[in-house]
Amino acid sequence: MKALRLTMVAALAVLLFTQCEKDEMMEPETKSGTLPDVVPAKMYTVTVENVSVHYDYFAAGAEFGVTGGDATPPAHPGETITVHFHAGPSHKLSFASMYGASNDWFYAPNDDGIELFPGGSALEGDITGMTYLWDAGTEVDGSTTDEEESNPVGMVSTTEENIQVLLDYNGESMFTLTINVLPGSATPLSPVAWVVHSMDQHPIFMEGELDYGMGLEALAETGNAGPLGEYLSMHSGYVSPVAPVLWAVHEKGDMPIFTKNMVDRGKGLELLAETGNPGELADTLVNRGYNAGASAIPDGQDNIAPLFPGDTYTFSFNAKPNQYLSIASMLGKSNDNFFAFGDSGFKLAAGNNMRDITSKVMLWDAGTEVNEYPGAGIHQGPSEGSTENEVVQPLMDVNDGFWWPDASQVIKVTIHKNKN
Template sequence: MKTLRLTALAVLSTLLFSACEKDNFMEEQDAATKSAKGNTPAGTYTVTVENVSTAYDFFEAGAVAIPDGASEAGPAFPGHSFTFSFHAGPNHKLSFATMYGLSNDGFYSPADGGISLYSGGAPLTGDITSEIMLWDAGTQVNQMPGPGNPHNGADENGVVRSMMDANTTDMYDYGTVATNLKATLMYHGHSMFSVTVEVLEAATTAISPVAWVVHGDGQMPIFTEGMADYGMGLETLSETGNPGPLSHHLAMNSGYVSPIAPVLWVLHDKKDMPLFTEGMPDYGLGLETLAETGNPGPLYESLMAAGYETGFQTGPNAPPIFPGEMLSFTIEGHVGQSLSIASMLGVSNDIFFSTGEEGIKLSNGDDPKDLTHFIELYDAGTEVNEYPGAQTQANTVENGNVRVVNDGMPWPDPSNIIKVTISKN
């Protein structure tokens, strides 16, 4: 898959940028402007493009509270299990936590950096029990685990550490992970996985509902070994079995994040469709490269060769535009010309922002106009889509048509990612 490579984009020195309007947001033209129509620019326009998306920390998160086969929320006792499903790509890892029920603040979890879900670009499957450890949250002094545990230990004010380390001082028997649990990872295609955590018949404890999160490599979303609890809900889960506060925190900080790739602009007559025709295959002039890699260069060269006024932004402040960033640029044109733009949605296969096949008309209005509602997400039809944000190396040729994206997957509303304004100088 030829998706946007952020490191490559960061060093692109010939990137273009612009933005636009779709219909006639104003149609007033004075006599001077009318006489200037043709090859003489009537003036300059400033276009500003802003990435208004939320810079989420993680990708997906949730909780499972009902044991498999049950009808109500509660713990999973020996012989029962929890199963949860999620999407993930090769750049993602999985972390989760579930309470060792008959303890004060013990919980099962992978290491603080999570579990790798792919190897060499291929999804992993099978028994992942060896990836799981029993941890001490360090929030309550341990007491003898088991049915008689009073759960009234004093505040510990400690750090998260493996229960094996804790046992060097308290000497309690929690059993082993391998005798208590079996965890299995399954892949279902289309970037979807599931994990089943089974409590074995010989287990020394039940486990609580599970909080889980899909995150980037190098992140430690639930805890950091040797550090105090973050105060985001792990204490509640490890002491009471309630995953709600932790899963809420993780979910509120999880979601789709994408940069806005370099933006190509082109001025043209209203009858022209220089970038694409909706419902038809890509012209083969460079839109595929823009939509799949974020590089507008080939399309720019094609438009220049065809005699169009076109351009892109260059220099150290060129796109990609990350959440919270913006970029402005200036174009020259005259009232009545149409302006079209195209820019890849960075974390996708071949999805791009555009003003549509006909573009938008330049007007004579001096006040800045918000054109965001004219921007839509288009599918170039050149590469089969994958779950938004879960990038693999599928590279499946589609041989489809350019169209507004409508494949049933949860693509973001364009207005949640991009804001475009234009004003006549």
């Protein structure tokens, strides 16, 4: 998770806000429009938390299918194992498959995996030279009695004549890994455990270290990829930072940020939804007389940054009961998706009790950039993707064919009115 955090910080705390310096980001927090002079204003406090699950890896599994021959594992000479997976520019691929004619040998890349977008372009072609033969160190080589040992994982050979490993890029973040067992191979090949992960991670093994005890031993000794694939899958999933939060206080009937099923107004929402930077939109709203601002520094931290799982933003503002609050915050690992209430905002109540208003929050699509595979898009983050001129609408209404989380799986929003 540490490597993922560092990667996200680099991508979404530095580049995310390249169009706005720190002082410019902070300035809207001190500005406010004029409140109607009807009743004394009250101070409300809102907390926004990233409640995403702490997944270590992006995607994983075990592939048992075999093409050719009797189509049952293991794969014999002339047969093939194929793995399909999604990945983005910040990802690597690791996999493992037993060298069948051994006690505990297995094929795999280096312990830190294979970079999938070296130099920014998708890796394709014959990657057999990036696949090596390893000794898991869990069973004595050559033993006929399954004699156990406890040695570090080590490389057996850097050259391979039994298999051919190919990688194809199918576009839209989809890769295909093909492992051919060559005719005349000295060994069959077991099912494959695989995982897509971040840079500087060693998800399956570490050279020179003992087996992690998470399933590699079963794969290397018996060819059963199930336990390792299941472990990696349980620790894999979509994780997204939450970008700084734009907020605005307004009256009933106002739609300060967007109007549902209408094209973006071009006043700063596009920048917020595509890069996470709320500065332009905050300035626009302040200049129009709204009590508005942006919260960009996580609680307990000193610098502008997105929220990672467990992090919170807290901000306060003056408003009167029966006024409305609108917010907007980018779903970091997306192209132009953002969190918000409805276009008319959320009605502020008079009570002092803490209220969980997460159920009022939805994921929206700004309609300014084409969606890509969640968490693995080529243009997600600070780079620019294919533009579109669609309406702002709930993400659930967008027929992009992708799975997106519910807002409550990523974000929690609470509010209370401070006592006088």
